Amino acid sequence: MHTIKPIAEDKTKQLFLLASFNEDKINQLFQQANLEIWGRLRPQILLWLVNEDGLIRTVMSNSTHSNLPFIVKDFSVQRGLPIMMPLMDLTDTSQIRLSDIWGRFEQPIRKASGRYLAEAIVVMRISNSSLLAYEPETQVDAESNNCGLLCTQIVLKEQDYKLDWNLLGWSLKGDHKRFSQQYQGSERKKLLQQGLADITELIYQHYALSTTSNNDFIIEVANIDSLAIYVDVVDFLTTLSAVKSVTLLSAEGASRRFNLQLIGSSDTLVASLKLNKQLKQFVDPLARFNAATFNDEEGEIVVPIFYWGN
Numbered sequence: 001m002h003t004i005k006p007i008a009e010d011k012t013k014q015l016f017l018l019a020s021f022n023e024d025k026i027n028q029l030f031q032q033a034n035l036e037i038w039g040r041l042r043p044q045i046l047l048w049l050v051n052e053d054g055l056i057r058t059v060m061s062n063s064t065h066s067n068l069p070f071i072v073k074d075f076s077v078q079r080g081l082p083i084m085m086p087l088m089d090l091t092d093t094s095q096i097r098l099s100d101i102w103g104r105f106e107q108p109i110r111k112a113s114g115r116y117l118a119e120a121i122v123v124m125r126i127s128n129s130s131l132l133a134y135e136p137e138t139q140v141d142a143e144s145n146n147c148g149l150l151c152t153q154i155v156l157k158e159q160d161y162k163l164d165w166n167l168l169g170w171s172l173k174g175d176h177k178r179f180s181q182q183y184q185g186s187e188r189k190k191l192l193q194q195g196l197a198d199i200t201e202l203i204y205q206h207y208a209l210s211t212t213s214n215n216d217f218i219i220e221v222a223n224i225d226s227l228a229i230y231v232d233v234v235d236f237l238t239t240l241s242a243v244k245s246v247t248l249l250s251a252e253g254a255s256r257r258f259n260l261q262l263i264g265s266s267d268t269l270v271a272s273l274k275l276n277k278q279l280k281q282f283v284d285p286l287a288r289f290n291a292a293t294f295n296d297e298e299g300e301i302v303v304p305i306f307y308w309g310n
Contacts, residue, residue: 039241
C-alpha cells in the first residue's frame, strides 16, 4: 500500500511517497517465482577503503573530505547491506599502519578490526597510479597519428583508475580470504559501486534462502525456564525469514525441543543465527556432531543445542 501526502502550505507543492509492504506476501511472490530470499538478518561489513591519488594514499572514514564515503553509505542503504567504515581515530592509527592495509596483511587488519565486531572484513584499494600498468601503446598511437605530444597530453587527461578488493571472514565453512579481479575505468564512483555490488552478490549467495527446497530442522533451546522466555523464543523463531513454521516437540526441565520447517537449508539458518546474539549455539569441541545428524550407533538424532539471551 502507499499514500501520497503534500507538504503543508508549501508553495512548491512537493509530494512525498510513503510506501509500506506486507513481508509475508512479498515472500510468497518470491517463492512462486523460485527466487531466493535474503532475510532480515544480514552480516555487518567493515570496509577498509584506501584511495591512492598519485603519491598520496588515504584510508577513508566517514569524516574524510571525499565523496567516496558518501557513495559507500548510499550503496549500503540501497542494497540493504550494513557497511561501516573505520573511525581512523587514535585507536585505529595506533593499531594498524596504512602500509598494512595497502599490503592486505591479514593479521594486523584482523586485530584492528576486532573493535568493530563485524562478521566480514573487506579491504578495497583504488588507485590512479601504482595499480595501473602504463602501456607504451599510447605513445605509439600518438606517433602514428602525427600529433606528437598533443595526443599524449590528451590521453593523460583521461585518467584511468584501477580497483581491487579482498574479503575476510565471510565463508560459512571457516574463515579464508577471497580476492577479486581488478576493475579498471575512468570513473571512481562506478568502479566503487561495481566492487561493492560484486561483494554483495558473493555474500548474498551464502545467506539467501532457496525457495525451491523445504527442510525440517530440529533444535533444542536449553534455558527456557519461564513462560515469558518461551514466548520470546517462539516469537523470535517465527519472525525469521528462513522459518515457515515452529512446532514444539518436547519439554524436559528447562529444555524445549522445536521442529522448524525451513525455507532453504539448515546451514543457511545457522549462519543467519550467528548474526543475531539472542540465540547462540552451544558447540561442544569434544562432540562428534554439532548439527542435526543421525547417529547410527545410538539410533537417534543428535540435535544442536542453543541458549537464549546473554
